[in-house]
Amino acid sequence: ITLASPVPGVLDFVTPKEGDIVQAEQEIAGLQDDVVEAQRNVAKKEAENDVEKRYAVKAAEVAEAELRKSVEANRRLRNSVAAVEIERLQLAAERARLQIEQAENQMEINQLRYNEAEANLKTHHIRAPFRGTITRKFKSRGEAVRQGDPILQIVSTDEVKVEGYVTVLDSLRLKAGDKVEVQLTLEGFVQKEPFEGVLTLVEPKVDPIRGEIRVAARVQNPDNVLKAGLTATMKIIPQKGEAVQTTQLSR
Structure with a gap:
């Protein structure tokens, strides 16, 4: 089969020569990936960042505590806290709970972006699909390639x-x-x-x-x-x- 470039770019390396035997999953060619690797690293940091969620959880705990205290005060002494204040505290507690959901949703989005960046990085690295012999070498290091351009031809001999x-x-x-x-x-x-x-x-x-x-x-x-x-x-x-x-x- 012919191994083609999954994406356009410039070849950073093409390791095997014609006649070389390569192993399954061996990395045999790669495109320059400095930019996409940096993008992957940024996406990884964002995916690992849970500060917003931790803050939202703490804010929700405080809002719930304030609401409980006001409700308890009214239970002990009727109308010691105005009804409008109770409603405000209930709204604040609900908003805090929604902020937790929003933070969790953002973390999921960040994880998906990281997965996308990781997949994009992998497209810049070409591996042998099986153990075989390289029968043709179409491209060399430093050459620009378009998506679909052939790089190597490999034949299974096992x-x-x-x-x-x-x-x-x-x-x-x-x-x-x-x-x-x-x-x-x-x-x-x-x-x-x-x-x-x-x-x-x-x-x-x-x-x-x-x-x-x-x-x-x-x-x-x-x-x-x-x-x-x-x-x-x-x-x-x-x-x-x-x-x-x-x-x-x-x-």
Whole structure:
């Protein structure tokens, strides 16, 4: 697959060379990210800031205490606190409670902004989606790229796709998930054990030229022996009945 730039920018580094083997999740290229990293750091500080909420909680405690004292005073001595003052204190207590909600809402917004800034920063770092070999290097450090510009091409070698054909009758006994065994037909190559894999496709239509059904499998490739362009035979082992041999197979 081709790894492209998720965002426009200037390449800060492109680590691997053509032919290098990289590991899954290895960081292999990155765009200059000073500005977006600073934005992320600011958003992080804002997300961690709970001063407004703590102040609102304290203010609410004071407002509730003042209201309770006035209500208690009226309970002991009727009309010692005017009704309009009680209403004012009730309003102040309610406003203080709403300020807590407002502070909590702002904290949630700040957290979302931080998440957005963190996600934006990650788009400036390109990681290998799987273990594989770098087959093409399109860009180098210092080059400007647009969104979607190809940077590297990587090919998985741990597992390969193989294709072949079976008769229509044989295809009726096959389904995705059946085990397969692949044997290379390479002159001079001695293969002790077949390459094992799993059937991934039994095409639902007949090939108009061959009159057969195309099948495909994912096959384990230890030591990177299986390579593009090689021919082989594949035995498909269905859950019921005898094994099916492909009539033609290519990697």
